[in-house]
Amino acid sequence: MITPKKLKIYSLSNIDSIPQIKILNKDELFALKVISRVLPFRTNNYVLEELVNWDNIPDDPIYILNFMQKGMLKNHHFEQMANAVIKNDDKDIENTVNRIRNELNPNPAGQSKLNIPTLNNEPVPGLQHKYRETVLVFPSSGQTCHAYCTFCFRWSQFVKSDETKFSTCIKNDFFSYLLEHKEVTDVLFTGGDPMIMGVKNLKKYLLPLLAPEYSHIQSIRIGTKSLSYWPYRFVTDSDADEILSLFKQVKSSGKNISIMANFSHYVELTTEIVKEAISRILSTGTQIRTQSPLLKNINDKPIIWEKMWKEQVELGCIPYYMFVERNTGSKNYFEIPLIQAYNTYRNAIIKTSGLSRTARGPVMSSLPGKVLINGIMEIRGEKVFQLMLIQGRNPEWCFKPFFAKYDPTATWLNELKPALGEKKFFYQDELDKMIYDSGNYEMTNNKRLFNSQLRFNYN
Numbered sequence: 001m002i003t004p005k006k007l008k009i010y011s012l013s014n015i016d017s018i019p020q021i022k023i024l025n026k027d028e029l030f031a032l033k034v035i036s037r038v039l040p041f042r043t044n045n046y047v048l049e050e051l052v053n054w055d056n057i058p059d060d061p062i063y064i065l066n067f068m069q070k071g072m073l074k075n076h077h078f079e080q081m082a083n084a085v086i087k088n089d090d091k092d093i094e095n096t097v098n099r100i101r102n103e104l105n106p107n108p109a110g111q112s113k114l115n116i117p118t119l120n121n122e123p124v125p126g127l128q129h130k131y132r133e134t135v136l137v138f139p140s141s142g143q144t145c146h147a148y149c150t151f152c153f154r155w156s157q158f159v160k161s162d163e164t165k166f167s168t169c170i171k172n173d174f175f176s177y178l179l180e181h182k183e184v185t186d187v188l189f190t191g192g193d194p195m196i197m198g199v200k201n202l203k204k205y206l207l208p209l210l211a212p213e214y215s216h217i218q219s220i221r222i223g224t225k226s227l228s229y230w231p232y233r234f235v236t237d238s239d240a241d242e243i244l245s246l247f248k249q250v251k252s253s254g255k256n257i258s259i260m261a262n263f264s265h266y267v268e269l270t271t272e273i274v275k276e277a278i279s280r281i282l283s284t285g286t287q288i289r290t291q292s293p294l295l296k297n298i299n300d301k302p303i304i305w306e307k308m309w310k311e312q313v314e315l316g317c318i319p320y321y322m323f324v325e326r327n328t329g330s331k332n333y334f335e336i337p338l339i340q341a342y343n344t345y346r347n348a349i350i351k352t353s354g355l356s357r358t359a360r361g362p363v364m365s366s367l368p369g370k371v372l373i374n375g376i377m378e379i380r381g382e383k384v385f386q387l388m389l390i391q392g393r394n395p396e397w398c399f400k401p402f403f404a405k406y407d408p409t410a411t412w413l414n415e416l417k418p419a420l421g422e423k424k425f426f427y428q429d430e431l432d433k434m435i436y437d438s439g440n441y442e443m444t445n446n447k448r449l450f451n452s453q454l455r456f457n458y459n
């Protein structure tokens with residue numbers, strides 16, 4: 001039998017009231033408090049009571065997923081922040097926080113500027129349209145999560161004031177944009193976590209899309225980590241049944257509805273409540289596809305992915321993406337060389353049946369598009385990575401293998417160099433032009449500087 005739970009959220013302001021916090025030693029607690037000034041900290045009673053194994057501190061993957069560890073800030077940042085906290089001068093703390101945040105690449109892959117579409121020459125706030133078929137929508141009331149991942153690449157969203165948050169509300173009328181773009185087949189609600197919203201709010205975003213004028217929209221997707229962080233959302237929360245009815249309504253209107261569920265570890269799939277939540281969602285005709293970045297210290301062993309994918313398939317979910325951790329926030333702590341990412345993917349997927357092999361990876365969600373590391377080869381005596389775009393700013397770029405010099409330490413696309421005597425990757429000129437034309441680069445009249453800065457800032 002499932003006992004309902006009432007969500008209790010913990011953040012920096014009530015951190016000392018976490019019942020399990022006494023288990024941390026003095027250094028662990030200090031590091032947590034220092035880093036939570038810069039990167040947002042949030043956990044809840046489900047994570048604390050049912051997911052974290054407190055006998056396994058500090059190595060427990062779910063603990064690391066929610067609780068900041070010393071290495072999550074670079075040493076010099078940590079020292080600066082620690083000193084400010086010890087001095088306890090509000091002004092100094094604020095300045096230090098802001099300075100460090102700015103040095104952490106808050107908006108990687110051109111997110112903040114390059115992907116924002118326009119309607120009648122005005123930017124449409126809270127939308128991203130990078131790939132032809134799919135528009136991302138960031139509902140303003142879905143810009144938090146039931147808990148925060150220490151690896152979060154959207155962290156800068158959570159620490160901003162409301163005016164600078166990248167989000168939309170109904171009155172911004174992103175619907176008009178969708179009406180004018182018949183090439184769009186997929187609308188992906190994302191955040192934060194849209195499942196933070198109550199059913200009333202969620203309806204405002206979903207139901208208009210069921211009208212006949214949106215018949216070009218075939219799929220509605222909801223990106224969420226609520227199945228990991230708060231599965232009660234779909235079972236015992238007061239509007240849980242209404243949420244399921246809403247999903248059913250979308251499905252019976254003839255559209256596909258998919259939950260894009262973030263699961264980072266098989267532990268998140270083990271509780272009775274998450275299994276019940278998955279089963280209830282699937283019973284509405286909604287699909288569940290799963291994805292996560294690959295993270296050092298959390299899920300960097302092939303066995304973890306093998307077990308996770310097999311368990312997901314058994315529960316009726318569809319494995320979808322293994323991402324390379326983005327170059328933002330605490331990347332240093334989580335990053336894994338691309339070669340190791342590839343080996344982890346391969347050593348996991350070869351142990352599974354075809355039903356798990358819908359998982360694509362490792363994939364870098366980078367400036368030109370989603371770049372898949374397809375393998376390592378030797379061509380004319382040169383060791384190379386074989387890469388391929390599986391989504392691109394220009395769809396014509398996709399599914400054409402290309403090559404980068406093998407580099408055992410590279411962790412992201414911007415560290416890779418073209419191989420086989422090429423000077424640049426095949427898409428580079430066109431990509432530069434796209435960005436140049438969009439006028440969205442840090443203004444400089446020096447084309448050479450522009451190009452090198454661009455690669456540094458946006459890859």
Ligand SMILES: *Cc1c(COP(=O)(O)O)cnc(C)c1O
Nearest residue numbers: 128130131134135136365370391
């Ligand atoms: C990943 C992603 C999508 C969705 O891509 P699919 O391959 O269709 O899942 C859409 N927009 C952006 C910006 C993305 O990063």
Ligand code: SF4
Nearest residue numbers: 145148149152192225
């Ligand atoms: S669930 Fe997603 S948006 Fe929320 S903290 Fe985790 S990674 Fe960030």
